[in-house]
Amino acid sequence: MKTNLYVIYGGKSAEHDVSLKTAQTVINAVDKAKYDIHPIYISPQGVWSSYGRVERQIDHYELLRIKCTGGDVATGMGGLLIRYFASEQPCVAFPVIHGTNGEDGTLQGLLELLNVPYVGSGVLASAVGMDKAAAKRLLAEAGIPQAAYMTVLRHEWAEAPDAIVARIEEELGYPCYVKPANLGSSIGISRCADRPGLRDAVHAAFAYDRKLVVEREVLGRELQVAVLGNEHPVCSVAGEFEKEPEFFDYERKYMSGNLVQRIPAQGTDRVHEQLRDYALKAFQVLDGAGLMRVDFFVTDRDEVFLNEVNTMPGFTKISMFPALWERTDGTTYPQLIERLIGLALERHQHKQSIRYGREAI
Structure with a gap:
């Protein structure tokens, strides 16, 4: 019997189109x-x-x-939950929604309630990993060095x-970066060199979130590492994009190719x-599962x-995570997807042994 694989994509997020590209690659x-x-x-x-x-490639x-x-939302969600998740056939969900309402623990919470295995981190790691301010506090406690930063709430700014x-x-000086706390793909992020630029950046970022992170600029290269696993994660080699030293925005990251x-x-x-x-250490501190990409600055x-x-x-076709694993141990796209599904099923099986009642053991 085949296993039903539910690729959940799109989402009520500023990273909607990025999710479509990811979904196409995963499905294929x-x-x-x-x-x-x-x-x-x-x-x-x-x-x-x-x-x-889907029985063939998505072009x-x-x-x-x-x-x-x-x-409406409730009607559409309810119909699909009954249609797909009430079946006795083996299934696994692969959420590929980036950003809010998908990567931030909300969708993971729904899948937990449905008792459906799913690829990726659970509610806590997803929520904290998405919230840059919360993640920074936990990572700092673990002794992981980060750029100096401040958190600004909308009501404080008002x-x-x-x-x-x-x-x-x-405390930070110029240049600095203003970022929505709960978003990715460089959306809503601005590099500020002076006071007028800072004010404009704050107003722009508050369009995406009620909480911002302002960081001191670190002059250096941006390197990325891919982590894969559950209780015993493994790490890829590091990679970087060859690019001009100016800010790497959404358009250049996903659309220019x-x-x-x-x-x-x-x-x-x-x-x-x-x-x-x-x-x-970051993966374990945040209680990650399945996969995580960790981004660093390295100075001269x-x-x-x-x-x-x-x-x-x-x-996507230019994404670093799959490329890192292919160059680390030869893992291909299909093999990587298979490993991630396997990790999801492994983690789900472990959860089934947890007791939720007070019966005697």
């Missing part, structure tokens, strides 16, 4: 002789729709965008913007050892600073 990589693939689309308004079973990610006509600007200038990967990244043995140690003096973690990194 899955062994269709082993899995019945059922893509589940969530519209930008949050309405759930079924794409139908373009735009084909996965379903036009939702009528219906009540005392001048005081916050003064504090940022005193002109990026060149350097894998393994240049660096001393000591630097690469630190990257691996910090990446594995070989200082290593953790930038951020990504609990559901992309799988």
Whole structure:
């Protein structure tokens, strides 16, 4: 009997289109002789729709965008839950929603309630990993070096913007980066070189979140490491994109298609050892599962600073996570997907031994 694989994509997120690209790549990589693939689309308004079973390659990610006509969130979600998740047939979910309402623990919580195995981290790791401010506090407690930063809430800015600007200038200085706390793919992020730029960046970032992180700029290269596993995670070699030193925004990251990967990244043995140690520590501190991409800055003096973690990194044609594993141990796209599904089933099986009642053992 085949296993039903539910690829959940799209989502009520600013990273909606990135998710479509990831879904296309994942669907095309899955062994269709082993899995019945059922893509589940969530519209930008949050309405759930079924794409139908996929039996061949998806030629373009735009084909996965379903036009939702009528219906509301509860109706669409309820119908699909009954249609797919009430079956006795073996199943596993593969959420590839990036950003809010998918990568942040909300979807993971629903899948936990349904008792459905799913790829990736659980509720806690997903929520904390998505919230840059919360993640930074936990990682700092673990002794992992990071850039100096501040957290700014919307109501604080509304009540005392001048005081916050003064504090940022005193504690962080320019240049600095303003980021929505709960978003990825470089959306809503600005590099600020002066006070007017800072004010504009804060206003722009608050369009995406009620909480911002402001960071001191670290001059250095951006290196990425991929972590794979559950209780005993393993780490890939480090990689980087060859790019101009200016800010790497959403358009250049996903749409230009002109990026060149350097894998393994240049660096001393000591630097690469630190990257691996910090990446594995971050994965374990956040209670990660399945996969995680950990991003670092490395300065000219070989200082290593953790930038951020990504609990559901992309799988587009230029994505670093699959490329890192292919260059580390030869793992291909289909093999990587199979390993991730296996990790999801392994973790789910372990959870089934947990007692939720007070019966005597």
